Amino acid sequence: VLGFDYRDGEAISAVELDLRRGYVCAARAAAVGGHELGAPFVGALRSMLATPQRCITHGAIPCRDGKGVLITAHGGRGKSTLAVACLLAGLDLVGDDITIVEAGADPDAAAVAHSLHCTAKLDPGSMARFEGLERFVVGQSTPGERGRKSIVDLRPLWAGQLCERSELVALAVPCFGECPAIRELAPSQALLALAPTSVMSFAGAEEQSMAVMARLARRLPAFELTIGPDDGANAALIEELIDRVG
Secondary structure, eight states: OOOOEEEETTTTEETTTTTEEEEEEEGGGGSGGGGGGSSSTTHHHHHHHHHTTTEEESSSSEEEEEEEEEEEOOSSSHHHHHHHHHHTTTTTTSSSEEEEEEOOOOOTTTOEEEEEOOOEOOHHHHHSSSSTTGGGGGEETTTTTSSOOOEEHHHHHHHGOOEEEEEEEEEEEEOOOSSSSEHHHHHOHHHHHHHOOOOOOOTTHOOOOOOOHHHHHHHHHHEEEEEOSSSSHHHHHHHHHHHHHH
């Protein structure tokens, strides 16, 4: 057993890396509560899934026709709100908040994202933007995150738009503004947005994760997205990116 993860003294996860096998033990059922639906057993999975070609990333990935955009930024920058806006606009979604990304050493091979769960984490402001989502809240995020967020099950409304995997064609870093806009970013700027939030959120395989993220930043075109109060216009930015680079 090469890895441990403790949760407030009430639960522990352990990983046998050579067997890619994980275990979660809890002192009581409530210790593995609704918050796990927003980050399902990530303590074990981050070690089990990490390879020189694969890692867990912190971001949302809307897609269309198998072409996806990895939206990455620190918490509170609108990733989940933009992901739900894309679903409402008819786009598909690989995942919100936590996804698995593969980028091997072959520079000609496509980077691929894989789904890990079917939920979105939304703060109170975002919940207020999307009428009716409160009916599908299945849990609350842990208090240690940037304020408590509602964990929303996306399947009742968008089961047909939730994808298991997608090719990645671009990186996007959202920021807030009045008018939606797209601006190109240098690879170094993309890596600065992508790496700290993922590595700090999912410590445990930092060196391997950094190698995968560096490849993503080198291979994929990166953009800053200025998102405003119009969710439809924000989703249209993602479609424009896919049209431009996909």
